[in-house]
Amino acid sequence: THHYPVVSIVMQYFRRPKIVDRLMKSLLNLPFPVEFIINDDSRTELKEFQGFAGMKTDLYDWHLALLNDVHEIRGYNRLSLFASSELVYMIQDDDAAPRRATWVTHAVQLLNKYHLLGALGGYRGRIDNGRKQIKELKQNNGDKFGAHPERDGSGATRHIPLQEKQIGVPFMWCYKVNLAPYVMRRSLFAEVGGFNTNFSCAGNPGIGLDFELSIRLWKLGWKVGLFDPGFKHAIGNSKQSGTHTGVQKKIRDANEGANNMMMYKMYPGFHHKRASAAVISDNKRGVRGQHLVVVKGGKG
Template identity: 30%
Template sequence: MLGILPVLLALLAPGLPARADGTWTIDDNNAPNSIIDFNTVPVAPGAPDEPPLHYCREFWQELRPDQRHAVRRAVRALESLDSHIGQLQLGRELPSASPNATAPDAAVLESWRDGNATRLTTVLLESDAARLFSGSAAAAVAVSRACGSSRLTHDAGLAATARPLVSVLLEYFKRPAVVSLIARTLLSSCASVGVSCELVVNVDNPHEASAWAAEVAAGSVVPVFSSNVHESRGYNRAARAARGRYLVVWQDDQIPPNSGRWLVDMLALFSARPDLGILGLNKYRLCRQRESNNRWGPTPWEPDPLTAEVAGGGGSTRGGVRWSFAMLVDFAPMAVRARLWREVGGLEEGWTRRGDCGIAGDWELCARAWVAGWQVGYMHIDGRVDDASAPGGTHTPTSAEACWGRQGHIGRECLRVRYANDGFFTDLCERVWLLNSLAFTLARPELCPYNTTTTKFGNCSAPDAGALRAAAALMQGPELRPLPGLRR
């Protein structure tokens, strides 16, 4: 049984992202293309494969689904590479995709561009589309580039020129003492570790618009002006303006750490664990219905060695980053891949009225991420402090009952109706336990977070044969389903 464990660990933790070797990878999840059969992927009405232009429609109809996918990937890669090469020719240095990593030079970019151009031509000449142009490769390529450039995809190997790597989303409402403090501390924290950041602020009180407008002079503050739309809508509005590959949800009653080491750890973790979509930085649950309260603070597991091996390093402690798979994590801070935010549609806006807090919106986003095939985790960060000038808006006497009482009840009931009736959370408890059991070792046996007075579920013993079979079944597809043999 022990011989199987390393194989399963490799499956659960794909490890280092593949380096670009001439095949330009535009998917920032770095998932191997070979695991997907694109011949079986249905084409949804209104998808890019059915464009409004007649000649584009005719062109796409001559391609199989896998060929359409290959053409779109190549076209978007070519557009991105042309942009990067043009920037270098103008003397604008490309930023690296992670701390301490080196951006490719023009020769490398040109070789990647040549590889994608050859690949595009080959796919087109092998397809039925070639007959539309009397076998002319140049004509087929020209049409494919005109019809396949509907949108650009995030690069996997590079951050787009002048594009921040991290976008911090701040919901701001009537806390004038923190305006300059948060902006200054956050940008200083990013600069201390060489991470390009922007602060996208939903300014929810229009009377203070000028205070945030003054911060724009720093160059990395992007204000979005609203009028008490509040958390769910405010964060969604900020996310639509954000340009970073990773989004960090922040609140205006929290002051960022002076050191940006937490950013390095966060980026190392996302890089080492390509299926990780959400990383809580505040509080978390291992099993919602079997725990009496949230958890916080450093996790009990040994550092993840995968995070010490990726570009830029990682780990405030030696040997990697300490973290844990989690069932649900709380606002805020909370880091989310921008790709995931777009895929699942951001925060649920239908559970709250304008001006209401977003209680349970964080948990609902986590649930949707699990359903979509992503993973959720938690990492403790040091140095974050509460703003001492005034209590948080959800903790004042006038708003606490409306937020934690009425809105909390609405959120819990919506979660129960949407997910819990079919045993969803029970199955999710088991999945998180399995991932933690296979991925980590305990720093000390007595620190086991399972089978305690606070978490009446699971244990930290070596996975049994049933768990190993369940792990193998888990890897057969991305969809969430019950894990047999793990009822504990």
């Protein structure tokens, strides 16, 4: 029996053999039709993915792509447009989903309630309301919100200070949200052109692709939200390797600075002050209208 999927879960995967079993098992608790679209970009865990795809259930459809060392940005663009469901839920290959299905159902409820909600982040986000610029990164030092504040060495990240009253999930309007999770309607993702491939020079990490799409949505009249789906992030200590340490971190920081400058050139007069002021107003309006409530100890 074929079921139309409630959600298409999209993942760009690259060589994480120690955590692939934990990662995939965390995704298989959903009690409704799901489409899994995975690109094993390293072609290293094909046997493991094939084993999960062979599970005896008619709820899950599987599509395993082999895109041959494609950049993360292009990978997510291609995989998302391949989705059968209107709900595209992009995840990272080092994040484990919670046991309860609310990480999907809350996203559905938020998108159904807020028709102008263009993108929904499930990791971290920023509002560029700071008084200073981080010189080397060309980034405003405004408020940061989201998952695992205790892991932020700078101490800048805070828990989401608001909650959606009716749905009962931490939620706020946010200027820029990080991938991933990153949730969008497939039709809107296609309409606005997906992630900007100019943020993915060959051999370099695609830094800022998520922020630029967030800004673009605000500029086009959509809104961007941040919620807490309860994921456990970086379960394989991925932030201790790759482009997050040593010489590669310096290269990464240089790329981040260049891409952040590009956003100012792309959205003059909008990014960052005017847009962030509008986001702050939306949060205050939500609190006044009692759609959003301030979490104890938080500030709206």
